[in-house]
Amino acid sequence: MTLSLKGNVIAEPAVAGWYAWSYLLPPHTLAKYWQNHYRPLVESYLANPQAHRTALKQARFRGGPFVHERDGSYEAIKRWYDAAAERYAPLTELAAAIDEFEKTILPAQTGASMEDAYQRLPEPLAGRVEMFYGRDNRTPDYRFIEPLLYSSRYFDSGYQQVRFSVVHQDTREFALTTPVLEYGPEQVLVTVPLDSELLDAVFRGGLTAEELDRVVAGLGLAGERAEVFRTFFEQDGEPPVRPTGDVIEYVGHACVYVRHRGVSFLVDPVISYGGYSGGAPGRFTFDDLPEHIDHVLITHNHQDHMLLETLLRIRNRVGRVVIAKSSHSSLVDPDLRRILRVLGFHDVVELDDLETLETPGGTITALPFLGEHGDIRIRTKSGWLLDLDGSRVLFAADSTNISPQLYPQVAAAVGKVDTVFIGMESVGAPVSWLYGPLFPERLERRIDAGRRLRGSNFEQAAAIVDALGASRVYVYAMGQEPWLGAVMCVDYDESHPAMVDSGKLVDYVNALGGTAKHLYLRESLRLRS
Template sequence: MHSNNAVYLKPQAKLEPLSCGWYAWPYLIAPAQLAMNLNFRLLPLLESFVSNPATHVAANADPKMYGGPFVSLAMEDVGRVEQLMADTRRRCAPLLTFAQDYKEFSSQLETEAGGYSLNGFYAKLPPSLRGLVECLYDTNDHAHVRLFEDLVYDEAMTAGTQEILLQLTGEQDRHFFMSTPRLDGPDSLRLPLAFADGRLDALARMRTQPRPFQEIVDLLGVAAEDVATFAQFFTPDAPARSGVPRYTGEGVRMRYFGHACVLLETKETAVLFDPMVAFETKNDGRYTFCDLPEFIDHVVLTHSHQDHFCAEMLIQLRHRIGQVIVPSNNSGNIADPSMKLQLQALGFDDIQVLDAFERVEIPGGEILSLPFTGEHADLSIFSKQAIALTLKGRKIAFLIDSDGVDGMLYERLMRRIGPVDALFLGMECHGAPLAWLYEPLLGKPVSRRNNESRRLSGADCERASNVLSQVKPPRVFVYAMGQEPWLQYMMGLKYEPDSIQLIESDKLLAQCRQSGIEAERLYLSREVEFEAAQAPPRARVVDPVAGSAAASAQLAPA
């Protein structure tokens, strides 16, 4: 027992936010999407496990099935899963009613509305939807339901559904986030705290700053019978740091923390993209949570997929973040929940929402939001942004998981933003099919043919070449695409040497080098320092009719 000694939170301690007992990713934070996933994915998955646990156990014995729709629990866990199902149906009853009513009413509206006034449908609204939706037509007379999402957060549907699970499970032993609920174990403890609870900041600070053990026990109200279990998550030993946490040079330092997480620093400011870092220290050259600066002026979230918008990470960084920058969403669309509202539910209050080509001025530069096509299975999802970041006269483009299908888009973008010094691009060119992420939100079943054709994919070599031919960067960084070992529970994939993602990105890297472009595929960690440069004037917006040659003539030199 630590008694009143000053202690740190152990690096391997996980603080998992849970919604209704499941790892909370974005679509389990937003209430309407939580309801849909509970009713049409998670409960059916648990029912499948209870009715035939042997199938799930056998599937999980095969590493190739990791990330599939199989509950990763043992035969003896059937009783606990049955209890979880009963608890879910009891405490989440309003959510389940909302989901069923929403899907049935949406189907009825789509089937029965034929262009005539929709006023009559309001009398058909079930109680769970009244005052929360609007019935609308698009310009082709296709009827749909618009959700007043902000009002759904005001409802009491999610009361008592949030908690924090402390556990010591190793990074590669964590269950896949989408298929396995979090059950109690000897190395875990549940804290009945909502995600926005400010007391979590005190606990998260203990990753880098010690605090007397009894103080955190008292602050969190840990029950006397749980204190011994709680103590196992703490240590008197300070965490290891592998590098200087704050840059003090005259240029711009880029640090890659894995996946799509990139930190850009000058001595005046720090900008972090899509935070998703390792907690555990290993001898593999990685940076960890402790290598982030003590204060991060701006966090940029590019879209609301779970590997870019990670509630677990954001909650623990909340006390160190100044402002969060997110894209606007397709308001009212069940497939496109507001990232701003989710962040507010996570306890953030300084949130900047950008439309395409809006900017945030920062010391020595700006953050400019850009359109981002692809990776969302052709759904009408607007909450995604690429970024052009300017610092100390250097301009770096983060095109994230853009698919590069329409090369003309990038010609037009370059007319707006001017030459860049470096380009970051993802090349997950064979992503998961539509239903893998979005099935609970779809109005009707998707055919196998359509499901396989509509994928969460970025660019392959040919489409990435479309991008490079217009952007013409002198330096290219391809993301690691989820191959870091601490991301297995989130990504559910492991590339083999002959995986198409590696083949296609290798082809692009070879093309770049043949063209004299510095290019590399990132992995684990990377540090690059850019010298400060005289800031060029902003590129003018050029008349498209004038053509790319005229546009190029008016752009500032690199």
């Protein structure tokens, strides 16, 4: 008899007490989010919990800086936060050093030699940053020497945890603004490095009783907490029978699974759970994945496209991760390859614009990705073009066609594309919603409102389709699947601009004799016409 996790057991990763996403792994970005976002958020809640309760009664505030409560939340969060100041003091120290550097030392550099400035760096940054001028020889900038930050006391794998619990429905509560604690006896929070092989053993399953005992002991569980953890496992039945033919399957949000000539691709993994009644019928769950996934493709480094909760769950199955090439090592664009290695992924390939990776029966090509990042210097983003024996599929994610000349030139370089997946969240959140804690100064409201994390509108998306000559177009990455509620808060009706724009695009392509659809939940699609 062997045992594996039940299908409805979720494992939520956390860093420094908060639901983990990729910017909480690098020490410098974690420090800024801790100091400028998470501390003020929890202090606001502890000072006036009723204000948070009142705000969350309105749907428009559910993605805002408000704590989602349950019974006993206040006392649990207060106890945790009373200990947090000392526990996370290094993060506070690093954030203060970055503030001093960005607000005082760096602005003083106006063209003269920077040699003296290195002698004034605060200790947390000394030897860990490089300063330089832009080509105008006046504008100062810098990069972090990230490996030295990861090897410093500011990176602590002891900050990393996983909370195990059970879900009974598709809908997930927004997770990014509430401390990840044990709020009841049915939850088990373990402190464990996120790259731990113990987690691979848990998620791989097929454990004997003795092996499970060793995992329980390795996770530091004993007594009642150990017994609760064991209830998350069940006896293995017959393994599921998985199809072996070529397929392209929409999984939900921006996640698409492709199998061609026995080679598997998974784009922007966000997988739903199973094992409970009443969920969306036929939804794609972890049980539908193959035992081995050859290539995981990440379009960009946002929570809904690089979801750590899913990535850790499937790590034991993944061969290679493919990402956009980037070496900025900045606060807003940390090294994604290094983040993935901290998460336990060691075969990571970076592709620059129009670079190609050979696969059996085809290629993966990186295409330029503009927009969706609020005009911040982000390089870690790419559309992915799969050529599968001549059938060509583009996963454009939230690419925004803000430069109308781009896609005609892309088409001239790579040729016609048969199928386009395009995100059309055409309004999007203000840039500060995600990146605000990393800015040295608060943006003016009017500027913030004008710089959006958005995908293409109808006119922009239609121009992409026309330039690439696509005959099949699928609108995706709209955040509508209920399990996306953990990291997104969208509330569309038919009059919402995103729905209007996507409807126009579907009508436009169909009127031209093509095939188009706004995807939702799950859909099996043709690989070829």
